[in-house]
Each structure stands twice: as structure tokens, then as C-alpha cells.
Amino acid sequence: MDAITAIESRRAVKHFDPDHRMSDAEVNRLLSLALLSPTAFNIQNWRFVVARDPAHRQRLREAAWGQAQVTDASLLVILCADLNAWQREPARYWRNTPKEVQDFLLPAIDQYYRGKEPVQRDEAMRSCGIAAQTLMLAAKAMGYDSCPMDGFDFEAVGELIRLPADHVIAMFVAIGKGIKPPWLRGGQLGLDEVVIIDRF
DSSP states (O other): OHHHHHHHOOOOOOOOOOOOOOHHHHHHHHHHHTSSOOOGGGOOOOEEEEEHHHHHHHHHHHTTTTTTTTSSSSSEEEEEETTTGSSSSSGGGGTTSSSHHHHHHHHHHHHHTTTTTHHHHHHHHHHHHHHHHHHHHOOOOOOOOEEEESSSSSHHHHTTTTOOOEEEEEEEEEEEESOOOOOOOOOOHHHHHHHOOSSO
16 A cells, blocks of 8 residues: 555554454564654664563553444554653764764763753653554554554553653554544644744
8 A cells, every 4th residue: 555545544443353353474574664764863762661461451442432443453552752861861862973973973962951841751751652643554454553642640540550660651652453443533724824924
């Protein structure tokens, strides 16, 4: 499937075949594609918690107010981010570049993030959002449906996945074989309402 068709046909699907299983190769392919998502300074701050254990998934469903896609989707990915990825051996993010690139970028990373907690968090959310879209479009191209989710108790989920103190949860992405068509698009706003040229 080409990228434009995937974009046009991707919808948030809520009902999945609970008996369908994705192969390990398919899951690895999806996650490998997500790793190609861009991040600022290439810090790759996203962390993908793949919920596999059925009992664990059931507890996550309870924390998501009973939403069936949490347990019924073939794959549930909890997108998290490491707020301190910028300072965890940052040279590894640029190890394949010339020394002059590293000499420029490594101090720039430190200057951009150090002491700026809102920037660290904002960047985490942006990175996870981009990775989530990559996952959903890749899933669509592979013949799967998906559902992005933020309808859950973040604190409860954090406890269930033992979220480190310096990490945040951005969202879930449920992926699998849809068994019901999605609703018609609710009503897309027109370009004239959402595109501003130069300034408000």
C-alpha cells in the first residue's frame, strides 16, 4: 500500500478480532519501522512497552475504563519516553557522523535540554506522537487496523508497567484485525479553517 492510500484509509478502529495473533516477524517489522521516526537531535527518546501477558492486558484494560481494544487487539503498544535520553551517552546518537558534526551537536543537545524540564516533556510528547503515527500507517500498510488511545488512568498504567520516575507515558496504540467498520468520518474541517498563511 502506498503512503497516501495508508493515510486516507487509516481510521481509529475500536473493535478487533480477539483471536487474531500477529507473528513475531510482523511485530518486529512494525516496531523496526517505528524506530525510523524522527526525533529532535536524534535522541530517540521513545520507549515502546509491548503488553503481551493476557492477565497484564486485562489489568491495563481495567485502567482504561474497560475499553475492549486494550485486550482484543493483536498488539498493544504503550508509548513512553525517557525524559533524560538527551543526556544518556548522547555520543551514541551521532556515532556514524564525522567528528566535526559530533563536536557541534553534542554541546548543542546539552544546551537545548539541560535545566529545561518543559522542553524535555514537550519533546517527549512530540516524539511519541510522531512514532505513534508511524506505527499506525505502517500497520495500515501491512493490512492491520489501529487505534490511538489516551483514555486511561495514566497513574494506574504507570504503576502497572513500573514506569521509571524519569519517564512519561504519552499514549497507547492498539493494532490488530478490525471486525467492525469504523464510523464515517465525523466531519473534517476545511483547509480554509485550519490553514493560516504567515500569521493569525
